[in-house]
Amino acid sequence: MMPLPNLVRMVASNTMRSRRHFALSVFGIVIGIATFVLFLASTEQVAAVLEKIFPVEEVEVIPPKVTLVQNDTKRLDDSTVSQIKERSEVSRVLPRMSLAFPAFGSGSFNGSQLSLEVGGAADGIDPTYVVDDPSLDPEQHKYMADLFRDWEAPGVAKGGSCVPPPPDGASTCPHPDRYYCDRSDNTCHHRVPVVISPTMLELYNTEYAKSHGTPMIGEDFAKFMIKQGGLSAMRFSLLLGQSVFGQTVASGRHREVEGVVIGISAKAKRIGMTIPLGYIERWNTEFVNPDAGKAYSSIVVTLNDQRRIPAFAQWLQDKEDLRLDDSLGQKFATVIFIIRLVLVIISLVIIVISAINIAHNFFMQVTERRRELGLLRAVGASQTDVSALVICEAALIGIIGGILGCLLGFLMSLGLDYLSNHYASGFPYKPSTWFHFRWWIIGGGLLCAAGFAVIGGYLPARKAARMEPAQALTQN
Amino acid sequence: MPAGPVVRLRDITKSYGVGAAKTEVLRGVSFDIDAGEFVALVGQSGSGKSTLLNIIGGLDNPDAGEVEVLGVDTRKAGDAKRAELRNKSIGFVFQAFNLLDHKSVLENVILPASFSSSHKDAVGRGREALRRVNLSDYAHRHPGELSGGQKQRVAIARALFSEPKLLLCDEPTGSLDSETGKEVIDFFRELNAKEGLTLLIVTHERRVSSVAKRVIAMRDGLLVETTDEALAAAHAGPAG
Numbered sequence: 001m002m003p004l005p006n007l008v009r010m011v012a013s014n015t016m017r018s019r020r021h022f023a024l025s026v027f028g029i030v031i032g033i034a035t036f037v038l039f040l041a042s043t044e045q046v047a048a049v050l051e052k053i054f055p056v057e058e059v060e061v062i063p064p065k066v067t068l069v070q071n072d073t074k075r076l077d078d079s080t081v082s083q084i085k086e087r088s089e090v091s092r093v094l095p096r097m098s099l100a101f102p103a104f105g106s107g108s109f110n111g112s113q114l115s116l117e118v119g120g121a122a123d124g125i126d127p128t129y130v131v132d133d134p135s136l137d138p139e140q141h142k143y144m145a146d147l148f149r150d151w152e153a154p155g156v157a158k159g160g161s162c163v164p165p166p167p168d169g170a171s172t173c174p175h176p177d178r179y180y181c182d183r184s185d186n187t188c189h190h191r192v193p194v195v196i197s198p199t200m201l202e203l204y205n206t207e208y209a210k211s212h213g214t215p216m217i218g219e220d221f222a223k224f225m226i227k228q229g230g231l232s233a234m235r236f237s238l239l240l241g242q243s244v245f246g247q248t249v250a251s252g253r254h255r256e257v258e259g260v261v262i263g264i265s266a267k268a269k270r271i272g273m274t275i276p277l278g279y280i281e282r283w284n285t286e287f288v289n290p291d292a293g294k295a296y297s298s299i300v301v302t303l304n305d306q307r308r309i310p311a312f313a314q315w316l317q318d319k320e321d322l323r324l325d326d327s328l329g330q331k332f333a334t335v336i337f338i339i340r341l342v343l344v345i346i347s348l349v350i351i352v353i354s355a356i357n358i359a360h361n362f363f364m365q366v367t368e369r370r371r372e373l374g375l376l377r378a379v380g381a382s383q384t385d386v387s388a389l390v391i392c393e394a395a396l397i398g399i400i401g402g403i404l405g406c407l408l409g410f411l412m413s414l415g416l417d418y419l420s421n422h423y424a425s426g427f428p429y430k431p432s433t434w435f436h437f438r439w440w441i442i443g444g445g446l447l448c449a450a451g452f453a454v455i456g457g458y459l460p461a462r463k464a465a466r467m468e469p470a471q472a473l474t475q476n
Numbered sequence: 477m478p479a480g481p482v483v484r485l486r487d488i489t490k491s492y493g494v495g496a497a498k499t500e501v502l503r504g505v506s507f508d509i510d511a512g513e514f515v516a517l518v519g520q521s522g523s524g525k526s527t528l529l530n531i532i533g534g535l536d537n538p539d540a541g542e543v544e545v546l547g548v549d550t551r552k553a554g555d556a557k558r559a560e561l562r563n564k565s566i567g568f569v570f571q572a573f574n575l576l577d578h579k580s581v582l583e584n585v586i587l588p589a590s591f592s593s594s595h596k597d598a599v600g601r602g603r604e605a606l607r608r609v610n611l612s613d614y615a616h617r618h619p620g621e622l623s624g625g626q627k628q629r630v631a632i633a634r635a636l637f638s639e640p641k642l643l644l645c646d647e648p649t650g651s652l653d654s655e656t657g658k659e660v661i662d663f664f665r666e667l668n669a670k671e672g673l674t675l676l677i678v679t680h681e682r683r684v685s686s687v688a689k690r691v692i693a694m695r696d697g698l699l700v701e702t703t704d705e706a707l708a709a710a711h712a713g714p715a716g
Contacts, residue, residue, distance in 0.1 A: 001556070003593045010590055017578050375574045378535060379634070380591040382556045382565020472531035473574060 002385040011392045012218075018365060019043030025361045025456075026401040029449050032347055033405025038412055039343035039438065042335055045436040050332040060096075060325040061299040061316060074321045076296040083320065090309040094298035096269075097280045098123045101287040102243035105237030105259065105273075107449035112214055119245045121272030124295060130267045132193055140263070144195075151190035156229030158190025173193075180235075180258040191235055192259040194275050197268040214263045234261040241287050249287050298325065351452050354362055354401075358394055358456030366390065366464045373464050374472025383412040387465035394457025395450050402449025406442050413437070435458045480547070481508035482642055483532055483672045488541035490697075501527045503697040506675035509676060511641075514668040517678045523694040525678045526646055532676065533566055533644045541602040545643055563592050567635030571647035573627040575634075577620040582606065582615040585633045600643065606631040609663070625656030632663065643667070645677040649684060661687055688713055 002010075062082065065076050074080075078094065085093045088227055102119040131144045150156070162172045162181035173188035182189045207217045241254030248254060259275070268274040285293030303309060309324075318320040329344035366373070373386055381389075413435040420434060488564050490502040501524045509515050519525045531535035531543060543550045546565050550558055562568075575584050582602050589598035606612050609629035619627055628648065633682045635643055645664070649657030669674045677684060685691045693700045 002591050006590045013578075371574065372576060374535075375576070376587075376591075377559070378533070378562060378568045378574075379588040380559050380560035381640075383557065384592075385559070385591055468536065470527075472538035473535070473570065475525075 002381070002388065007385075007388060007392060010389060011396055014393055015349040015387070015396055021361050021365055022397060024406065024452075025354075025358045025397045028357045028453060029351065029398060029401025029453060030405045030408055031170050032354045032452075033402050033445045033449045034408035035350055035443050036344070036347035036437070036448060037406050037409035039342070039347055040441045040444070041409070041435040041437045043340040043343060043411060044438060044441065045262055045434055047333070047336045047340075048337065048436060049431050057304075058300060059309060059312070061301055061322050062325045064321060064323055072261035075375050076299055076322075077294050080320065081296075081299060084299060086184035087264070087312065087315065089303050089305070089312055090301055091304050092300075092302040094126045094129045094300045095277070096123050096298045097277060097284065098297040099286045100295075101241060101249045102247045102293045103240045104242065104244035105236045105238045105240060106244075112212060114246050118238065118273065120245055121269070122221060122275065123269045123272065125267070125300070127276045130265050130274065131299065133267050134264060135266060144263060144265075148193045148276065150276040151193070152282065157191070160438075161186055162188050178260075182257065184255045189257070189356070190237065192257055192275055192279055192431055193262045194259045194273045195263050195265040195268040196261060196273050197270050198264055198266060199270045200268075200273075203271075211229060235259065236261075240283060251287075253287060274294070280434060281360050292401050309456055348448075351448060355452040355456035358397060358453055359459055362390060362394060363463065366460045366467075369464075370467060370472040373467060377469035378468075378473065384467040386467075387461040390452055390461035390464050391457050393452045394461070398450035398453025399446065400445040401453065405449060406445050409445070410437060419425035442475075478515045481544075482511050482513075482546055483507075483509040484542070484544040485528075485532070486542040488528065488531060488543065490524070490531065490536070490537045491539045501697050502531075503539070505694075505697070506541075507692060507699060509673055509674060512668070514665070514675045514687070514689045515677070516685035517676060517694065518680060518685050518691055519694035520680070522696075523699045525694055528694070529646050529676065529678050533568060534562055558702050559591070559640055563588055564638055566595070567638065567640035567643045569628070569635050569643065569645040569648045570630050572626075572651040573631045573651070575627055580616050580618055580695060581611065581622070581630050584619065584630055585637055602633075602637060605637045605682050606630075608636065609633045612695070622708050623656075623712070625653055625659065627651060628656070628660055629663075630661070636667075639672060641677045641687060643673055645675065647680070649679070649681060657681070658715045661715075674709070677685040678694055 048157075058223070061076070061080075076094075081093050081095055084090055089148065099119055099122040104115060104117050106113065106115040115411070127148050127150065130264075131141065133141075133144075136144060158177050161190055164181045164186060165172050170176055171180045173181050175272070179188045179190055181187075201217060208214065209216050224397070236259055238257050238259045239254060240257060241249045241252075249320055261273075265274070270468050281293045301312070303312060313324050375384060376389075413433070417433050419447045420430065424430065485508070486506045488502050489500070490507040491498055491500045491621065495498055501522075505528060506522070517525045517528065527536060530537050531550075533665070534545070536653040537551065537592065541551075545561065546558065548561050550561070553561070579587070583619055585605050586602035588713060589602075603612065603615060606615055607633055611626060611629055614622065614626065614630075619630065624629065626679070632648075643664075648664075649660055652660060661684055664675055664677065668675050668689075675688075676686065
């Protein structure tokens with residue numbers, strides 16, 4: 001067998017000699033691998049973004065749909081939560097509760113007076129659900145942990161007494177950016193912490209801001225503004241017991257509290273706002289009845305493994321007569337999977353065509369180099385040596401094509417990101433880059449390039465190895 | 477070197493084509509070549525000389541018969557073993573030189589070193605081989621810059637690079653003018669006389685066969701008696 005250094009030298013020499021063949025063969029591989037890595041990096045990033053917004057392992061348990069013939073729907077309460085917690089596939093259970101009576105929020109933003117119906121569009125959740133969001137960086141986590149909590153929970157110190165300020169007057173409480181003077185009991189209360197979803201921000205940007213001429217808000221800008229003393233700017237009053245359309249609760253009871261938007265969270269109610277669960281429990285009890293303060297609207301369940309979702313869903317249906325909300329995460333995961341499959345198939349088709357092109361070029365080369373290959377046999381090359389020579393020349397095309405393809409894919413991603421940032425900056429949920437080049441994508445691209453090139457070179461190599469040297473030496 | 481003949485052929489047959497197009501090129505050829513012999517294989521075109529040379533060199537396989545070269549049964553030996561035999565013990569010189577135009581003269585000479593790790597100091601030995609054929613100053617030129625005679629001397633240097641025990645030459649003077657051809661023949665005679673190198677030269681030129689110690693004549697795939705008439709007939713036609 002030919003020594004490896006000699007093989008490498010001969011492969012390099014032959015490649016340099018046949019530059020036209022080399023360029024023709026490499027071109028297809030470069031295009032194929034560039035699209036391969038670009039498509040995979042793109043779908044990887046899109047999947048990651050969607051998974052952040054709609055976690056796949058996270059499902060939401062909801063009561064069965066109400067029908068005309070059956071109105072005794074299963075209620076979600078603490079006993080349901082306990083039963084779900086006992087399941088082995090479940091790692092975390094957090095109930096959500098919707099605001100069950102009319103309410104509306106109003107405040108000013110950038111000189112405009114905004115009013116928003118909150119009844120039915122607000123819910124409460126355990127604060128840890130928002131605070132422990134893995135997508136938050138450490139600074140954001142600390143900020144959320146500091147503010148997003150139930151400030152009215154038993155055991156939490158209340159503020160002192162105060163004199164209510166005149167309408168639109170500044171708070172008379174200490175730390176006025178956080179505390180306000182509640183007119184119902186002349187006591188300082190921490191403003192109710194509110195988080196809104198990125199969807200709300202997108203709705204504002206794409207609908208409200210355009211129609212009302214208010215400035216667009218980037219997510220980063222919103223976070224910055226909220227964090228940098230924007231608490232005062234983002235505060236609003238919340239009238240409990242009365243809707244923006246004038247509707248009231250049966251008892252006619254109503255009172256005003258103050259809230260403050262403290263951040264954007266993917267864990268917030270998609271359309272509406274989310275506050276710590278304790279507030280909603282107390283308000284539902286106060287404005288509706290004690291039962292309303294115990295009935296959850298849904299239960300967020302985190303599973304150990306997304307593959308156990310079907311078994312869990314079946315148990316819910318059979319034992320509890322409950323069901324899972326149609327998970328957007330699951331739907332998006334399926335869509336992304338199909339898109340990725342289609343794109344990978346397209347790029348593989350390009351690579352396969354490249355491999356066929358390589359095979360064609362090498363068949364031509366083997367025919368052109370018959371006499372040379374015969375001579376190599378005459379001076380001591382075995383069939384294996386000749387075969388290895390052709391295969392390695394093909395592999396070199398694959399490796400170089402793969403490297404150039406990955407580079408081209410990366411450059412194309414920079415170009416596409418540039419275009420996206422300049423011409424589609426307002427695209428919903430647009431990440432800073434549309435591509436995530438993981439190591440396995442690059443490695444897979446290189447392997448794929450070398451593998452298909454070798455496959456392309458295999459038959460010509462076999463033909464070269466089986467060539468009769470005596471005949472080859474006599475042919476021109 | 478193993479005891480016994482360098483080349484031992486018994487009942488070698490070889491045909492090309494099938495059915496009606498089948499042509500028997502060799503029809504039971506047997507002979508031995510001992511170490512140190514200078515043998516000329518002569519015959520008319522199509523007599524089977526080159527086919528026989530290729531079979532001895534392991535570049536072609538007979539349909540039947542026994543071939544033993546330097547103690548190796550080349551019919552039973554695997555491809556790797558035959559390649560090793562060609563690489564280390566057999567040198568080839570072809571009528572068409574068969575030099576690689578993209579490589580320098582020196583690179584052509586040391587080409588056999590590419591296929592074995594046992595060739596030490598390939599460049600030094602390649603230069604020595606070029607010195608033996610008086611082409612030391614041409615090491616870095618390319619074949620395209622050389623005359624026909626110089627090209628054949630490069631091919632001979634390549635054949636001698638591995639210090640072979642058997643040199644197989646197929647019409648080595650066929651593409652050369654008479655003066656250059658004479659120089660090549662003299663060089664072969666010197667190699668045989670001074671170094672005892674075993675040579676088998678396929679030729680149809682009387683001047684080549686006249687310097688050989690033994691002449692084997694072929695006609696229609698068979699050996700014929702090496703009478704003056706037979707030799708005259710063998711030399712009458714072109715190479716085959």
